[in-house]
Amino acid sequence: PAMSPAALLRALPLAALLLLLSPARAARQARRPNVVLILTDDQDVCLGGMTPLKKTNALIAQMGITFINAYVPSALCCPSRASILTGKYPHNHHVVNNTLEGNCSSKLWQKIQEPYTFPALLKAMCGYQTFFAGKYLNEYGAEDAGGVGHVPPGWSFWYALEKNSKYYNYTLSVNGKARRHGENYSVDYLTDVLANMSLDFLEYKSNFEPFFMMISTPAPHSPWTPAPQYMKSFQNVSAPRNSNFNIHGKNKHWLIRQAKTPMTNSSIQFLDDAYRKRWQTLLSVDDLIEKLVKKLEVNGELDNTYIFYTSDNGFHTGQFSLPIDKRQLYEFDIKVPLLVRGPGIKPNQTNKMLVANIDLGPTILDIAGYDLNKTQMDGMSLLPLLRGDKNVTWRSDFLVEYQGEGYNGSDPTCPGLGPGVTHCFPDCVCEDSYNNTYACVRTLSASWDLQYCEFDDREVFVEVYNLTADPHQINNIAKTIDQEILEKMNYRLMMLQSCSGATCRTPGVFDPGYRFDPRLMFSNHGLRARRFSAQSV
Secondary structure (H helix, E strand, C coil), X not given: CCCCHHHHHHHCCHHHHHHHHCHHHHHXXXXXXXXXXXXXXXXXCCCCCCCCCHHHHHHHHCCCEEECCEECCCCCHHHXXXXXXXXXXXXXXXXXXXXXXXXXXXXXXXXXXXXXXXXXXXXXXXXXXXXXXXXXXXXXXXXXXCHHHCCCCCCCEXXXXXXXXXXXXXXXXXXXXXXXXXXXXXXXXXXXXXXXHHXXXXXXCCCCCCEEEEEECCCCCCCCCCCHHHCCCCCCCCCCCCCCECCCCCCXXXXXXXXXXXXXXXXXXXXXXXXXXXXXXXXXXXXXXXXXXXXXXXXXXXXXXXXXXXXXXXXXXXXXXXXXXXXXXXXXXXXXXXXXXXXXXXXXXXXXXXXXXXHHHHHHHHHCCCCHHHCCCCCCXXXXXXXXXXXXXXXXXXXXXXXXXXXXXXXXXXXXXXXXXXXXXXXXXXXXXXXXCEEEEEEECCCXXXXXXXXXXXXXXXXXXXXXXXXXXXXXXXXXXXXHHHHHHHHHHHHHHCCCHHHHHCCCCCCCCCCCCCCHHHHCHHHHHHCCHHHCC
């Protein structure tokens, strides 16, 4: 016989009853936190990259925590973005540069890594609705890798830019269908389009599932096209003239030494102009943040939402006489902003712990309640740091690795430099080469602030910096530092370059639990040989 309504209500569990009586209230009470990740493109922190973002500072930094030692394991868009998505170092996700051959959004990446990204786990295992808007990976949409019809697993709503950052005249994949945009500011300016799509998602999404949003802006990447209302901003701003600006990079890898010093007036004018335009483009990101936070507040969702703000790599403008780019091992290229606000995070904090973008995936999965032991991620959850837990054991070092890009032929602008270089400026200063391939241990412990790097070139060139004494990395101390530290660093580098998952989180050279046996240097010599070859796909 059919149950009477009263009997039916008595038989229902309390949670279901609450849902029947007050769907919205019960859903809000039982819901896991929402997460928003804003990722800018090429935004430095060392050279004032956060200065123009007054609203972002007020709405995220002052309402939460600023990590002042946040880094990327590779100072280039595609490898760094792959590290965010997978929680892995480049030697484990095998994306080594911005090309299809370097595994950037390749068929291999789609098959082996994409199904296990943290958004895929959030959607499949944690019941999150997921939204992506903006630049994904530099080769996304390439015909050889499925075109814009390819929608990676893990995304409920997908609005991804075809290829690299642009502000106008681009194509978006809208859930797998191509949508072309022109050059009308009011409907096409990409940063604003991303803001509007994000607000639409927040308006029309389901209220019965938690959400994850990843908004990936073109700013402040080239071609640095500001919105019309910001074209006259920062007229008197120029690139910072800090102590490593426009000087010769003596005792450094040959690629740095080849930069012409002093730079030409035209180079300096060019980099100052680029610096100013980068700031102008960031003003639209600041507007996006303001709109987003206001919408979350109006929806009653701000208090239950974590907001992360970061960049895929740093940038340089004239350091060691390199005009503009990223890709190098120095602080200005590997250090990024990282701001977080959200439930349980006290306002206006700074944190000095050494964190990396491989930590974002584990952190967001941890927030969602997923068991991190089930993942293969190399990073660590930042949640204990966000909550302010006491006596947290944290890392003292991490790995930086990069595989240089170069052309087989000579660069047409600089035939005299021979084959293997790329990204050359008119006065033959080149920003990259095949043998600009390096790996570093970046150490930040109670007593040491150190960077140890080895190049995979004929010289096996080594660069070491004591950042306590030399924050701008002008003096390479490889020839004068204590030999024992050098040996330990060399061994630690080999260990990290073959690490995976938990072995990437073992004690560093200056940690109490560190074990060093010089005899292992020889038994592990095979590691050294395969160190860089493991990165080649």
